[in-house]
Amino acid sequence: MRRPDNDPGEKILFVTSEMRDFIKAGGLGDVSAALPRVLAHEHDVRVLIPGYRAVLEAGTRMKKVGATRKHGELPACEIGELETDDGLHVLVVCNEVLFNREGSPYVNAKGIGWPDNDLRFATLSSVAADIAAGRAGLEWRPDLLHLNDWTCALAACFLHWRHQSTPSVLTIHNLAYQGIFPASAVSRIGVPEHAPELDFHGQVSYLRGGIAKADFLITVSESYAQQIVDPVHGCGMDRLLARRRHEGRLVGILNGIDPSWRPQQDDALDTPFSVGEWERRQYNTVALREELGLYPVPGPLFIFVSRMVHQKGLDLVYEAAPQIIAAGGQLAMIGRGDPLFERMATTLAKRYPGRIVARIGFEEGLAHRMFAGGDFLLMPSRYEPCGLSQMYAQAYGCLPIAHATGGLIDTIEDGVSGLLFQHARVSDLRSCLQRAFRIFAEPLLLEAMRGAAMLERHDWSRSGQRYTGIYRQLCTHEAAA
Numbered sequence: 294m295r296r297p298d299n300d301p302g303e304k305i306l307f308v309t310s311e312m313r314d315f316i317k318a319g320g321l322g323d324v325s326a327a328l329p330r331v332l333a334h335e336h337d338v339r340v341l342i343p344g345y346r347a348v349l350e351a352g353t354r355m356k357k358v359g360a361t362r363k364h365g366e367l368p369a370c371e372i373g374e375l376e377t378d379d380g381l382h383v384l385v386v387c388n389e390v391l392f393n394r395e396g397s398p399y400v401n402a403k404g405i406g407w408p409d410n411d412l413r414f415a416t417l418s419s420v421a422a423d424i425a426a427g428r429a430g431l432e433w434r435p436d437l438l439h440l441n442d443w444t445c446a447l448a449a450c451f452l453h454w455r456h457q458s459t460p461s462v463l464t465i466h467n468l469a470y471q472g473i474f475p476a477s478a479v480s481r482i483g484v485p486e487h488a489p490e491l492d493f494h495g496q497v498s499y500l501r502g503g504i505a506k507a508d509f510l511i512t513v514s515e516s517y518a519q520q521i522v523d524p525v526h527g528c529g530m531d532r533l534l535a536r537r538r539h540e541g542r543l544v545g546i547l548n549g550i551d552p553s554w555r556p557q558q559d560d561a562l563d564t565p566f567s568v569g570e571w572e573r574r575q576y577n578t579v580a581l582r583e584e585l586g587l588y589p590v591p592g593p594l595f596i597f598v599s600r601m602v603h604q605k606g607l608d609l610v611y612e613a614a615p616q617i618i619a620a621g622g623q624l625a626m627i628g629r630g631d632p633l634f635e636r637m638a639t640t641l642a643k644r645y646p647g648r649i650v651a652r653i654g655f656e657e658g659l660a661h662r663m664f665a666g667g668d669f670l671l672m673p674s675r676y677e678p679c680g681l682s683q684m685y686a687q688a689y690g691c692l693p694i695a696h697a698t699g700g701l702i703d704t705i706e707d708g709v710s711g712l713l714f715q716h717a718r719v720s721d722l723r724s725c726l727q728r729a730f731r732i733f734a735e736p737l738l739l740e741a742m743r744g745a746a747m748l749e750r751h752d753w754s755r756s757g758q759r760y761t762g763i764y765r766q767l768c769t770h771e772a773a774a
């Protein structure tokens with residue numbers, strides 16, 4: 294990690310509930326792996342993550358560096374520290390009962406939220422505030438907390454309730470996940486009896502608490518930052534968000550993608566390729582068809598790589614799939630999530646063997662090969678705070694077909710680096726599919742668009758600088774206060 298020689302920069306604690314190095318459920322895992330590494334060029338960054346089994350078993354030696362006390366029903370925790378191969382410091386909140394269990398960070402094997410999620414993520418948040426207060430026995434104390442999503446948003450409230458002055462930034466990766474629990478949770482997590490900042494229609498919302506109390510809010514694209522102050526996309530929090538935006542405390546900063554997404558150098562591919570090496574790219578399409586058991590046909594291969602949840606619009610793909618097949622195309626899907634959407638995908642695959650395939654599961658390597666071999670990525674998301682899959686697809690010359698919403702507007706130029714449709718409804722998707730088939734039939738146009746997509750620069754450098762600017766502003770202000 295490069296830093297100025299004498300100046301380690303502001304000390305930033307980056308708090309997250311997933312990180313691709315250890316465990317990933319979606320886009321937050323990618324961002325939590327990439328952004329701290331970019332920020333470490335300018336700042337002294339530590340990541341704070343729960344000690345899930347996958348973290349404890351990661352094989353990296355962890356040493357115990359601190360501990361926190363019990364708060365209400367929030368249990369005492371040990372703090373471990375480990376260092377990734379490239380030198381990033383990761384602090385781990387260790388508590389056997391809360392975190393050392395098999396499976397996803399958020400849900401059990403049936404896809405239902407862990408029943409003690411209120412305690413688990415209040416504990417993560419409380420430990421972050423303890424570290425900020427210098428009460429965790431660490432030799433290191435952050436100048437600023439960078440929180441991500443509802444799972445640690447409550448840290449901003451703990452700072453407020455405990456009269457701590459450490460500034461906090463909250464990045465909202467997805468406003469629809471709000472950390473909502475019955476009002477009775479308040480007595481379990483040791484917060485003041487009167488905590489109006491958490492109140493959400495008679496229940497408590499950890500995300501709402503963070504939105505109300507963090508010093509600065511960031512969401513992951515400018516278009517989404519504009520959309521969420523509107524009742525249609527505000528998930529019931531639009532008025533509070535509008536107020537924070539009016540105060541100048543809510544901005545959009547587009548996510549980037551990390552340099553491991555390079556088709557010229559990707560261990561998951563048998564045939565790496567660069568812009569213009571379309572024959573080499575075609576080998577990837579042939580190999581992907583073989584790997585997935587799809588017939589070798591001359592038509593385009595559409596892919597869908599996503600969590601299978603309502604947000605991502607798989608039901609629109611389900612409706613439009615017969616049109617893809619009738620026109621000579623094929624469809625490959627990978628994802629997991631809501632059983633309803635998983636069933637839609639498997640039903641299609643059964644109906645069109647050899648033409649449609651569905652993989653239910655999470656396979657990072659296969660996702661890379663799908664971007665490298667697919668012709669078009671389907672992304673009919675109802676809303677999309679930023680979206681990473683479309684940027685990965687572009688980097689691999691697979692053209693995204695997406696609903697014009699949120700970060701998809703900010704990253705896809707219609708007719709140049711992908712295709713956009715205006716409304717998340719099947720008629721709009723169908724028209725866009727017709728455009729895709731026409732483009733596929735014109736190799737020169739297809740190659741020009743592939744080239745344009747691959748040359749899009751979605752790296753983290755500009756966005757990282759904007760985060761740095763915000764950190765400096767908040768830390769300077771705090772130092773002057």
Ligand SMILES: Nc1ncnc2c1ncn2[C@@H]1O[C@H](COP(=O)(O)OP(=O)(O)O[C@H]2O[C@H](CO)[C@@H](O)[C@H](O)[C@H]2O)[C@@H](O)[C@H]1O
Pocket residue numbers: 318319320321323324466467513548598599600627628629654655656657660677678679680681682683685700
């Ligand atoms: N079964 C599977 N196998 C392999 N890989 C899979 C997979 N299912 C999904 N992925 C991968 O997981 C990631 C998903 O990231 P997205 O940003 O597209 O969505 P997500 O909704 O999780 O993230 C939320 O947070 C991110 C980060 O801020 C925002 O970009 C986004 O809009 C917001 O909804 C991508 O890397 C995708 O390729």
